[in-house]
Amino acid sequence: MAAQASTAQPGRAARPASQGLPSRVLLHPAAKPLLFVLALLPLVWLTWGAATDALGANPAEALIRRLGDWTLRGLCLTLAVTPLRQLTGWAALARFRRMLGVFTFFYGCLHLLAYAWLDKSLLLPDITLDIAKRPFILVGFATWALMAPLAATSFNRAIKWLGAARWQALHRLVYLLAPLAVLHFFWMRAGKHNFLAVYVYGGVLAALLAWRVLRRLLRPAN
Template identity: 60%
Template sequence: MLSPVNRWLLHPAAKPALFLVACLPFAWLVWAAFADQLGANPAEALVRSLGDWNIRFLVVVLLVTPLRTIAGWPALARLRRMLGLFVFFYATMHLLAYAWFDQGFIWREVVADTIKRPFILVGMLAWSMLLLLALTSFNKAIRWLGARRWQWLHRLVYVIAGLAVLHFFWMRSGKNDFGEVAVYACIFAALLGWRAWRSWTRRAGTKSAAPHP
């Protein structure tokens, strides 16, 4: 018998509801920008807030598998693709806001700044990987790549998480403010550690179950 949470997750309204909730931060930021509610430096606040929401959605995506396993919510799997695409959406908005407000959409300046500043280079690398995952997030791509290769490719999300933390760390280093960076680093380390432990126990279980010659 399905739990109430799983029943709700399987409801046809679950995906539209998630879409609306995931759009709320962006809608609020757009409203705040037009209403002059982003403080003394609205451009910087907008760029950084979009980056913050990008990393928050990345945490949510990486929580899907542990919650499916530990909490017994397998129906969460049907929402993971949309959550992953919102990670890409907020990363893209973060990039476009930087390119617009910091560089005026002069792409040669964006390239020069990327080469000059390592934290932007790391961010660009993470965005490029997210683009690859977004382009291969559909059923046709899974069939074309094959399930095993697709799974290996989408494990890049852990590399992206590491790059996101490094990007955040270098960005905050100028102000020597690493509190939030440490929180995200611990969350990602715990999630990666859980996945490594689960993979190890599965292999150990498989070996112990194998018949002896």
């Protein structure tokens, strides 16, 4: 700090390290609206593809699967915020975690809706029977069900209502839902014996969760 103060221009306060260019960009008023627009682009692209018959020979299957892909990508991005923030020192990254998490759940809801509508014509008895009969559908539904309370309690009022300890305990469900999401994806890809993307998503999520576990284990005891 003393070195920074000695190099500051006369009449100007030293600029904290956290206020470097990356942090100024992340704290810019346009940053959140830009992220909102970027998060909607996959939906716009898929909607355009469906409207123009550009999703291939089986557009319903393509739409369901690609919405699932974007749910997994959103989960990876959401879980990556805290490690990136702590490794880089860019504290402003934390302001995007909530939006990324809500958009992850949003795409998970669209994935479920696309399956229920395009594959089962919104017939509840058929959906219920399919969940009971097919393990990968059951695991996918369980993953969505675990995501729901996390999205519902991602707001400040919910944190105050639950209390910090209970809120943190609830959000540890991510350690269960992330492996379930990968298992759902694995079983879905098993029919075509195409596992490369499964290994990529599984490796990324495993690394992000392992980082959290190690941080907790290495945290100094009070």
